[in-house]
Each structure stands twice: as structure tokens, then as C-alpha cells.
Amino acid sequence: xxxxxxxxxxxxxxxxxxxxxxxxxxxxxxxxxxxxxxxxxxxxxxxxxxxxxxxxxxxxxxxxxxxxxxxxxxxxxxxxxxxxxxxxxxxxxxxxxxxxxxxxxxxxxxxxxxxxxxxxxxxxxxxxxxxxxxxxxxxxxxxxxxxxxxxxxxxxxxxxxxxxxxxxxxxxxxxxxxxxxxxxxxxxxxxxxxxxxxxxxxxxxxxxxxxxxxxxxxxxxxxxxxxxxxxxxxxxx
Amino acid sequence: xxxxxxxxxxxxxxxxxxxxxxxxxxxxxxxxxxxxxxxxxxxxxxxxxxxxxxxxxxxxxxxxxxxxxxxxxxxxxxxxxxxxxxxxxxxxxxxxxxxxxxxxxxxxxxxxxxxxxxxxxxxxxxxxxxxxxxxxxxxxxxxxxxxxxxxxxxxxxxxxxxxxxxxxxxxxxxxxxxxxxxxxxxxxxxxxxxxxxxxxxxxxxxxxxxxxxxxxxxxxxxxxxxxxxxxxxxxxxxxxxxxxxxxxxxxxxx
Amino acid sequence: xxxxxxxxxxxxxxxxxxxxxxxxxxxxxxxxxxxxxxxxxxxxxxxxxxxxxxxxxxxxxxxxxxxxxxxxxxxxxxxxxxxxxxxxxxxxxxxxxxxxxxxxxxxxxxxxxxxxxxxxxxxxxxxxxxxxxxxxxxxxxxxxxxxxxxxxxxxxxxxxxxxxxxxxxxxxxxxxxxxxxxxxxxxxxxxxxxxxxxxxxxxxxxxxxxxxxxxxxxxxxxxxxxxxx
Numbered sequence: 001x002x003x004x005x006x007x008x009x010x011x012x013x014x015x016x017x018x019x020x021x022x023x024x025x026x027x028x029x030x031x032x033x034x035x036x037x038x039x040x041x042x043x044x045x046x047x048x049x050x051x052x053x054x055x056x057x058x059x060x061x062x063x064x065x066x067x068x069x070x071x072x073x074x075x076x077x078x079x080x081x082x083x084x085x086x087x088x089x090x091x092x093x094x095x096x097x098x099x100x101x102x103x104x105x106x107x108x109x110x111x112x113x114x115x116x117x118x119x120x121x122x123x124x125x126x127x128x129x130x131x132x133x134x135x136x137x138x139x140x141x142x143x144x145x146x147x148x149x150x151x152x153x154x155x156x157x158x159x160x161x162x163x164x165x166x167x168x169x170x171x172x173x174x175x176x177x178x179x180x181x182x183x184x185x186x187x188x189x190x191x192x193x194x195x196x197x198x199x200x201x202x203x204x205x206x207x208x209x210x211x212x213x214x215x216x217x218x219x220x221x222x223x224x225x226x227x228x229x230x231x232x233x234x235x236x237x
Numbered sequence: 238x239x240x241x242x243x244x245x246x247x248x249x250x251x252x253x254x255x256x257x258x259x260x261x262x263x264x265x266x267x268x269x270x271x272x273x274x275x276x277x278x279x280x281x282x283x284x285x286x287x288x289x290x291x292x293x294x295x296x297x298x299x300x301x302x303x304x305x306x307x308x309x310x311x312x313x314x315x316x317x318x319x320x321x322x323x324x325x326x327x328x329x330x331x332x333x334x335x336x337x338x339x340x341x342x343x344x345x346x347x348x349x350x351x352x353x354x355x356x357x358x359x360x361x362x363x364x365x366x367x368x369x370x371x372x373x374x375x376x377x378x379x380x381x382x383x384x385x386x387x388x389x390x391x392x393x394x395x396x397x398x399x400x401x402x403x404x405x406x407x408x409x410x411x412x413x414x415x416x417x418x419x420x421x422x423x424x425x426x427x428x429x430x431x432x433x434x435x436x437x438x439x440x441x442x443x444x445x446x447x448x449x450x451x452x453x454x455x456x457x458x459x460x461x462x463x464x465x466x467x468x469x470x471x472x473x474x475x476x477x478x479x480x481x482x483x484x485x486x487x488x489x490x491x
Numbered sequence: 492x493x494x495x496x497x498x499x500x501x502x503x504x505x506x507x508x509x510x511x512x513x514x515x516x517x518x519x520x521x522x523x524x525x526x527x528x529x530x531x532x533x534x535x536x537x538x539x540x541x542x543x544x545x546x547x548x549x550x551x552x553x554x555x556x557x558x559x560x561x562x563x564x565x566x567x568x569x570x571x572x573x574x575x576x577x578x579x580x581x582x583x584x585x586x587x588x589x590x591x592x593x594x595x596x597x598x599x600x601x602x603x604x605x606x607x608x609x610x611x612x613x614x615x616x617x618x619x620x621x622x623x624x625x626x627x628x629x630x631x632x633x634x635x636x637x638x639x640x641x642x643x644x645x646x647x648x649x650x651x652x653x654x655x656x657x658x659x660x661x662x663x664x665x666x667x668x669x670x671x672x673x674x675x676x677x678x679x680x681x682x683x684x685x686x687x688x689x690x691x692x693x694x695x696x697x698x699x700x701x702x703x704x705x706x707x708x709x710x711x712x713x714x715x716x717x718x719x720x
Contacts, residue, residue: 064715118669127664130655132269135311140650143713146666147646150709151668158671158698162678223267227312230275230463231478293570307579326719331585341580343508343571345515351507357504358584360497384515393575 003210008204013196017189023139025189034098040191041091043197044084045114049152051081052117055124058144068216072137074145075128076208080201082121088114107163113156114151120148124147243370244402244429244436245482255283256352258408258439261355263315265463266299272300275463276313276478279317281441283318283407285472286453289443291460296445299340300460304441305335309463317408334406336414342395344386348377348396349386355400367403372380376397388415398429409433411442415449475483499592505594506601507710512571515600523567523602527560527610531617549618550680554673556610557603557638562662564602565644568595576643579653588715592645596710598637599641607633619685620653628683628692632676635699639706646710649717668706675699691695 021039025227028035054077092111093103106112127144131137242444259281268331274296289297302308309437315322315383317329342351345490356364372378375395385393391442394417401409414426430453433440456470465475534552539545545552572578581591611633615622622629646663651657677693682688 051673078637116667116670123660123664124669127654127660130660135309139716139719144647144650146713147643147706147709148668150705151372151671154671154698154702161698162674170369193681195518205611219270221579223270223272223311225274226270227265227267228480230272233462298669305583307583327585327587330583334585337576337579338574339579341577342575343512343577345512346508346573354504354508355584356502358581358583358586 003203003206006206008198010196010199011204014200017193017196021189021193025185032098034095036086037091037095039090039193040197042110042190043094043142043194044088044091046194047083047197047201048088048114048117049087050198051077051084051147052121052145054083056145056207057221059145062142063092068134068138068220069133069213071141072212072216074138074141075212076205077126078121078128080204080208082118082125084197085114085202086122089118107204109156109159109161109163113152113158116155117152120151124148134216144209189195207233243367243374244438246281248422257281257316257484258283259315259317259441261304261315262313264300264303264310264315266296266303266308267483272463273292274303274310274461277460277465278313278476279458279465279468280474281439281456282472283439284434284437285455286440286442287470287473288447288450288454288457289441289460290445290447290457291466292445295460296463297460298412300338301335301412301441301443305333305410305482306330307335307337323457327394330403332402332407333410334401334408335410336394336401337411337412340393342385342393342396345384347382347384347387348372349394349482350397352403356390356403359404361403371399371402374402376421391419391422394418395422395425398425402429408439408441409416411440415440415444426450427453436455442449498587498593501586501590501700502593502597503591505591505713506597507665508572509595509598510601513567521640522607523560523564524554524609526563527556527606528613529587531610531613535617544622548680549614549620550677550684551611552618553614553680554636554676557636558666558669558673559662560610561599561603561604562643562665565599565648565665566643566657566661566663568602569600569648582718584720588718589711590712591718592649592711593647596641596645597616600637603637603640604634606608607637622684625683625686627679627717628696629680631696632679632699635696635703636672636676638703639699640669642703642710643668646706646714649714652717670704672699675702678680703717 017039021036025036025039027033040130045199055074058074058077062074063111079152089111092108096105096108096111099144104111124144128137128141131140243437252332257280259279261277261279262363264274264277264279265272274295277296277300283356289300291297299308303322304317309323318332320328328484332351337394343354345434346354349368349372352368353364354369355361361367369378370436372381375398375453380388380392385396388396398414411426415452418426430450434453442454444450447454454470456468456473458468458473458475459466464478468475531552534548534556536543538548538552569578572581582588588655608630613623614620644665646659647668649663651661654660674696675698679692679699682692682695
């Protein structure tokens with residue numbers, strides 16, 4: 001029930017923020033309406049990173065406590081995360097095309113890191129898919145998730161240095177929006193969008209986790225059932 | 238006659254002063270949803286030589302591999318020399334030696350090099366001499382400089398047994414030790430069993446048929462379809478698996 | 492012997508064993524080197540014949556060749572343990588998991604170092620860059636790159652050793668993680684070859700060091716879990 005309320009609230013929040021971003025907030029002076037996609041793009045990127053963090057932490061939880069529900073969390077976060085990552089990249093390209101003239105800009109740390117994040121996610125999910133045994137899958141996924149998560153900040157910094165040393169600032173980046181001198185309208189919209197998206201993300205993860213946990217519990221029940229029937233069969237003889 | 242085989246077990250002492258070599262409680266292991274071990278609760282006394290019998294697929298190898306710490310159980314607990322496998326796997330490894338179906342030997346290294354490598358990892362004291370001694374004891378001294386790639390299955394098995402001699406295990410697990418061995422090889426296994434028995438080492442032998450090993454056995458365990466069907470002889474006992482309570486999940490540990 | 496010293500000597504023993512087995516295995520060790528050479532040749536065909544263009548691209552080509560060859564090299568080291576269940580046996584010895592990881596990674600490092608030096612020389616010749624003039628910083632870069640590739644590669648080779656579609660999954664998992672190393676190494680190489688006009692060489696080398704340290708720690712901490720089934 002609580003989850004349903006969360007879902008409705010999230011839906012309303014996202015719808016509201018989208019409307020605000022499209023119609024209420026003034027267009028950027030330099031970039032015009034194209035800049036509006038920055039809001040969901042940044043929000044998605046933030047959630048892409050957050051999801052991977054959750055996946056890695058859930059992996060640590062599995063290795064430590066060996067409770068398979070941690071692995072269900074990791075799976076949910078990875079699947080939802082990959083969706084937000086893809087959307088963030090798409091948003092970045094849609095934004096880049098009118099603003100930069102090209103869809104891709106290697107020196108934008110967010111775009112490049114997010115693309116790499118997508119590659120890490122895909123590798124993670126494929127690894128899971130290729131492993132049958134649930135415990136082995138959880139362990140392999142956990143350690144791969146941890147190492148990949150550790151890599152992400154390094155990637156981000158290295159791309160920033162890459163850009164910094166060539167001294168071309170990324171035009172119209174949200175860094176400009178987030179600095180103290182920026183107009184409150186922009187900042188507020190961005191924060192609102194991030195908040196709304198985070199609510200939606202939380203709702204999706206909870207739902208996906210519930211599904212995954214049902215799977216896990218059903219498998220566990222089947223295993224225990226076969227175990228018990230094997231025991232009773234022998235004892236009865 | 239060959240000289241007495243040199244074994245150096247870790248724990249010695251009268252049988253009744255030592256903790257049981259192996260204690261398992263509702264030990265179970267599933268592969269892809271299917272139970273290889275359904276629920277085994279065993280007690281093996283220290284210093285005994287016990288045969289693990291049963292048809293293919295009964296769970297003999299799975300049980301051994303869990304006790305050897307090669308794989309984790311899905312449910313239940315196991316203790317070796319009083320130490321919990323889940324919490325002290327590293328300590329258990331110091332006192333258990335395992336001969337599996339696979340020999341774990343490196344094809345491109347010579348017999349001597351394989352044993353020397355093992356001795357380094359086992360921290361065998363006086364390494365060089367012990368390796369030579371082991372090679373002599375298993376009867377491979379004349380082939381010591383040959384690559385394992387050229388060895389027959391029986392020779393590989395002997396070499397794997399030689400590797401066990403380099404350690405100081407108090408529990409030796411042998412999975413089908415007589416398979417692929419000729420008469421001389423089987424004689425070697427018998428000598429080893431005698432030496433281990435004298436040294437107070439607990440030996441667990443998984444086999445289809447153990448007529449030849451009969452005189453060396455203290456007790457027998459029969460596994461069928463993942464549970465203990467019966468036990469006989471001395472030094473081994475079991476209780477039926479728990480039916481009422483659901484199996485306890487394996488303890489979290491490294 | 493204290494714990495750490497014993498671990499180090501165990502790691503060296505494992506690396507030595509790998510070296511022995513690899514050298515005895517017929518010509519397998521050299522094949523990775525030839526693969527790197529073939530990759531360089533193909534780069535030449537793909538981007539040539541303009542010498543200037545190749546010279547400009549040389550740092551990138553050098554490290555791409557090393558990274559691709561690195562995938563093969565670490566894979567080989569783990570395949571050595573498929574001899575009749577050797578990896579499982581290795582895990583049963585009373586040694587720490589860290590020591591096994593370190594042993595494999597040291598072996599990988601040595602292979603990558605040899606590869607790095609040879610490919611560096613080959614790039615100098617094929618793409619007309621003056622390697623000798625900046626030899627010291629270039630060698631430092633090669634050493635740091637070799638550590639990183641070995642640390643990451645050994646880890647993922649362990650992850651994929653019994654995985655389906657291993658030949659695809661190893662590069663798929665390993666290469667994205669190596670992206671910052673690739674970036675740093677290429678930048679450092681460029682800077683070194685140009686005489687470091689902007690003083691950025693130090694910064695890129697620091698990035699490599701940070702990457703290496705983090706990855707070695709992460710790999711050593713998690714590799715052990717692969718050996719428990």
C-alpha cells in the first residue's frame with residue numbers, strides 16, 4: 001500500500017516537473033528551448049550513478065551476510081539503473097546536438113562517464129545471465145559490481161582532467177546552473193526534477209525488488225521442498 | 238620391502254582425547270536446484286579409517302568436497318577437528334588433505350617440480366629432502382624428472398598421493414583412490430592406509446566397492462540419494478536428517 | 492616467517508611456477524607477442540600511409556595494442572590452471588586468497604612488462620616516433636600501465652574462468668574498467684614524446700598510480716570469493 005502511494009506521488013511529481021521544465025521555467029538565454037532537456041538528463045544521470053552505488057553496496061551485503069535478498073536488491077538496482085543510464089545518454093545526445101552541433105562530445109565528463117557506466121552495467125547484467133547457480137551468480141555479480149563501482153569515480157576524474165587540460169569548457173553545463181549566482185528558477189527546477197525522478201526511481205526499484213524477491217523465495221521454497229522430500233523418502237524406507 | 242612411509246600428522250594423541258574428526262549437521266548441497274546431498278548428520282571419530290559407500294550420485298564426492306572446503310554447503314554445518322568450516326575454513330585447510338578425481342597436477346612440470354611446488358605451498362619443513370622421500374615412497378623416483386604430461390592415470394594418482402605425504406594432515410579424504418591403479422598402486426594405497434592408521438590420521442575413503450580395503454576399515458557409511466542409509470562398525474555414527482524444522486541456511490563467513 | 496613475508500614468497504612461488512609452465516608450453520608465450528605485432532601492422536594499414544598521422548596516433552595505437560594483447564595474456568595465465576583441476580587444488584592449500592591473486596598478477600605484470608617494452612620499440616620503428624629521446628618517462632608509463640592491466644586482468648580472468656562465452660565476456664568486462672588507464676597512459680605517452688610542453692606528465696602518471704593502487708587493493712580483496720564455490 002505504501003509503495004502504491006509512493007508510485008502515485010512519484011508520477012504526479014514527475015508530471016509536474018516535466019510541465020514546469022517545459023513551460024514554466026524560462027528558456028536559457030544562449031541555448032533556447034533545447035536547454036530544457038538538461039533537467040531530466042541530469043536527473044537521470046544522477047540516478048544512474050546512484051543505482052550503481054546501490055548495486056555495489058547490495059553486493060557487499062551479500063558477501064557479508066549471505067542473504068540472497070541482498071542480491072535481489074542488486075539485480076533490481078542494476079536493471080532500473082541501466083534504463084536511467086540509457087535515458088541519460090539519449091538526453092545528453094539530444095541536448096548536445098543543437099548546442100554543440102554534434103551529438104557527442106568526448107570532453108564532457110558526464111556524457112563519457114555515463115556511456116562507460118552503460119558498458120559496465122551491460123557487462124554486469126550479462127554476467128548474471130550467464131551464471132545459473134544462484135549463489136555463485138550472487139557472488140560473481142557482487143565482486144564485479146564492487147570493482148566496477150570503484151572504477152567509476154576514477155573514470156570521472158580522468159575525463160575531467162582530459163577536458164581541463166584542453167581548456168574547453170562544456171557549454172551550458174548544469175555547473176553553470178548550480179553555482180550560487182544562477183537564478184533561483186533554474187536551480188529550483190533542477191532540484192525539483194532530481195527529487196521527482198528520485199521518487200520515481202525509488203518506486204521502480206522497490207517494485208522490481210519485490211518481483212525479484214518473489215522469484216528468489218519461490219526458488220528457495222522449491223529447493224527446500226525437494227530437499228525435504230529427499231529426506232523423507234530415505235527415512236521412510 | 239620399501240621403507241616405512243613417512244607421514245607427519247598435525248595432531249596426535251589417544252583417540253578419546255581428540256575431538257571427532259568430522260561432525261556434520263543436516264549438511265545439504267544443491268546443484269541447479271537438485272539436491273546432491275539432502276541432509277547428512279554424521280560423526281566420525283578421530284584416528285579411524287572409514288569407508289564412504291554408495292552408488293553413483295549418492296553424494297559421496299559432494300560430501301568429501303564440502304569437508305575438504307572445495308565447495309560450500311547450501312544448508313547445514315560441518316566441523317573438522319572441532320573447527321567450524323564456515324568460520325575457519327583456512328584453519329581446516331591446514332589439517333585436511335583431499336585426493337579428488339582430478340589430480341590438480343601441472344602437465345608441463347615434472348613430477349619433482351609438481352611436488353616441490355606443493356611443498357612450498359604446504360610449508361613442508363626440509364623441503365628438498367621431503368620431496369625426494371615422498372617420490373621414493375610412492376615409487377616414482379626414477380620418473381621424477383619427467384613431465385607429468387607423459388604420465389599414465391595411475392602414475393598421476395600416485396603423484397597426487399605423494400603430495401598428500403608432504404603435508405601434515407590429520408584428516409585425509411580419498412575419493413576413489415583405487416581407480417586407475419594397478420596392483421602395485423593398490424599396494425601403495427594399502428601401505429599408506431597402514432601408515433596413516435599408525436600415525437592416528439583419520440581417513441575417509443569414498444568408493445564403489447572396497448573389498449580390497451576391508452581389513453583396513455574401522456567403519457562404514459552408506460549414502461543413498463543424498464542421505465545416510467546406514468552406518469556400521471566403529472568410530473562412526475549418524476542420526477536421521479531433521480524433518481520438522483526447515484534447514485538452517487549456511488552461516489555467512491569467508 | 493611473518494605472515495606477510497610468507498604471502499609474498501608464496502605469490503612468487505606461484506608466479507615462478509606459471510613462468511616455468513608457460514615457458515615449457517610450446518611457443519604459447521610468444522604467440523601473445525606476435526598478436527600485438529599483428530595488431531600494430533593492422534593499425535598501420537588502417538591509418539596509414541601518412542607518416543605524420545601515424546606518428547600523431549602512435550601513443551593511442553601503442554596502448555590499444557597493449558590492452559588487447561593484455562586480454563589474451565591474462566586469459567592464458569588462468570588457463571594454466573585448467574590442467575586437471577589445478578585451480579581447485581590451488582585453492583585447497585593453506586594459503587591466503589590474496590597470495591594466489593598476487594601470484595597470478597605478478598605473472599601477468601611480468602608478461603605485460605615484456606610486451607610493453609617490445610611493443611614500445613616496435614611502435615618507435617613502425618610509426619616513426621623517437622622513443623629513445625624520452626625513454627625514461629616512457630618506461631615508467633609502461634611499468635605503471637603493466638601493473639594496472641595485470642591487476643584488472645587477473646581479477647576478471649578469475650571471474651570468467653568457468654563462465655559461458657568466456658572469450659567474449661573477459662574483454663567485455665575488462666576493457667571498460669581499463670578506460671581510465673588507457674586514457675592516462677596515452678596522455679602520459681604523448682606528453683613524454685613531445686617533451687612535456689605543458690608540464691602535465693606528472694599529473695597523468697599520478698592518475699596511473701592511483702588507478703593501480705585502487706585496482707590492486709580491490710582485486711586482492713575480492714578475488715578470494717571466486718575460489719569458494
